[in-house]
Amino acid sequence: MRLSDAQGHELKLGSNDSVPVTINGSLANGENIIGKVGIDQTTDGATNRVVAKISQAEGENVVGLAAGTNNIGDVDVLTLPALPAGTNKIGSIDVLSSIDTTNSTPVVGSKTITATAAEIFAGASAKTNRRKLFVKSEESVLRFRIGPSTVTQQSGTAIEPGAAILITLDPAIAVPVYAISEGASLQVTVWEV
Amino acid sequence: MTHTFVVNSDGTTTIQVDFNDEGVDLQGTTNVKGEEDKATAYLPFFESDLRRNFADKFPVPVITDPNGGMI
Numbered sequence: 001m002r003l004s005d006a007q008g009h010e011l012k013l014g015s016n017d018s019v020p021v022t023i024n025g026s027l028a029n030g031e032n033i034i035g036k037v038g039i040d041q042t043t044d045g046a047t048n049r050v051v052a053k054i055s056q057a058e059g060e061n062v063v064g065l066a067a068g069t070n071n072i073g074d075v076d077v078l079t080l081p082a083l084p085a086g087t088n089k090i091g092s093i094d095v096l097s098s099i100d101t102t103n104s105t106p107v108v109g110s111k112t113i114t115a116t117a118a119e120i121f122a123g124a125s126a127k128t129n130r131r132k133l134f135v136k137s138e139e140s141v142l143r144f145r146i147g148p149s150t151v152t153q154q155s156g157t158a159i160e161p162g163a164a165i166l167i168t169l170d171p172a173i174a175v176p177v178y179a180i181s182e183g184a185s186l187q188v189t190v191w192e193v
Numbered sequence: 194m195t196h197t198f199v200v201n202s203d204g205t206t207t208i209q210v211d212f213n214d215e216g217v218d219l220q221g222t223t224n225v226k227g228e229e230d231k232a233t234a235y236l237p238f239f240e241s242d243l244r245r246n247f248a249d250k251f252p253v254p255v256i257t258d259p260n261g262g263m264i
Contacts, residue, residue, distance in 0.1 A: 109246035112238040117226035124221035124243060149205050149226050176224060185238065 104129075106193040111135075113144045113188055117151050117180040122190040129171040132193045135179070136164035139186035146179045153182045194240055198232045206232040208239060217250050219243065 003011040003019070013019065083090065109122035120135060121127060137144065139161045146165060147156030156178075159165055169175055179188070195214055199207040205224045212219040221243050225235045244251060 110242065112242055114235060114238055116231045116235045118235050118239070119224045121223075123246065124219060125223065149203065149224070151226070178224075178226060180226075 102132075102193045104193060106191055108189070108191050110138070111179075111188050111190050112185050113179045113181045114185045115153065115181050115183070117149065117178045119149075119176050120146070120179040120188075120190060121177075122192045126174065126176065127192040128174075130192045131169055131171045132191075133167040133169060133177060134164065134191040135159070135167075136189050136191075137162055137186065138188055142181060142183045142186050144179050144181045144186060144188070146177060149176065149178050151178050151180055153180055156180070158182070196236060198229050200228055208232050208236060210236075210240060210243065212243075212250075215251075217247075219247055219250050 003013070005011055011019075107122040107127050111120055111122070113120070119126065120133075121130075135146065137159055141161055143158050143160055145151050145153065145156035145158050146167075157165070167177060194210055194212050196208060196210045199209070201207060201224075205226055206228055208221075208223050208225065210221045221239065223235075223239055225231050
């Protein structure tokens with residue numbers, strides 16, 4: 001095929017010459033790479049922004065990724081459900097408070113225990129949210145008994161002369177503790193925290 | 194000191210005391226097994242314990258000289 005100019009003169013091209021070519025029709029489908037391609041997409045996103053459509057039908061929105069084990073990169077977790085009750089170990093845990101600890105100012109005082117079962121505490125009334133009650137007998141002869149309001153001189157836990165008892169309590173639950181002497185009145189020292 | 198008894202349905206009686214009439218800001222509450230007779234028997238001991246445990250709230254008694262003046 002001979003190339004000629006508009007006047008009909010034959011064109012002779014050197015090895016370094018180039019000729020502009022205008023393609024009037026569409027390129028046929030194929031797999032050949034034809035160079036950089038600029039994308040002007042105005043429907044999805046902004047211009048020059050490509051939106052990948054993972055679907056089988058054209059025009060469908062992006063669907064969720066299928067379940068699998070492929071690593072898709074870093075993922076930000078917005079919320080987590082509460083841990084269900086169970087026995088699994090979840091790592092180190094900081095215990096903020098314990099019944100075994102003394103976390104408030106203790107109240108101390110002496111108390112007279114009589115033959116009438118009466119509530120026992122250190123101050124003017126049972127300490128609010130108390131977690132420990134320590135009672136020590138200052139008596140050298142008589143015993144006293146400790147227990148609920150139904151404690152009698154024959155029931156309940158007997159505390160020997162000079163002995164002491166430490167009762168651990170749930171600070172969220174007010175549990176009255178009563179004491180009664182097995183004989184005459186006697187003195188005890190009480191410590192509440 | 195003033196006091197009140199409240200007989201409870203569980204077989205106990207609540208004793209409430211107040212030392213406000215003596216100019217002392219102290220109130221106490223306790224419970225005894227039984228009714229008012231038991232509360233009456235226990236009341237003096239409860240009062241004594243409070244006066245001892247809160248001695249700093251009560252004014253120190255002034256001892257006067259029998260011949261007049263103060264010792």
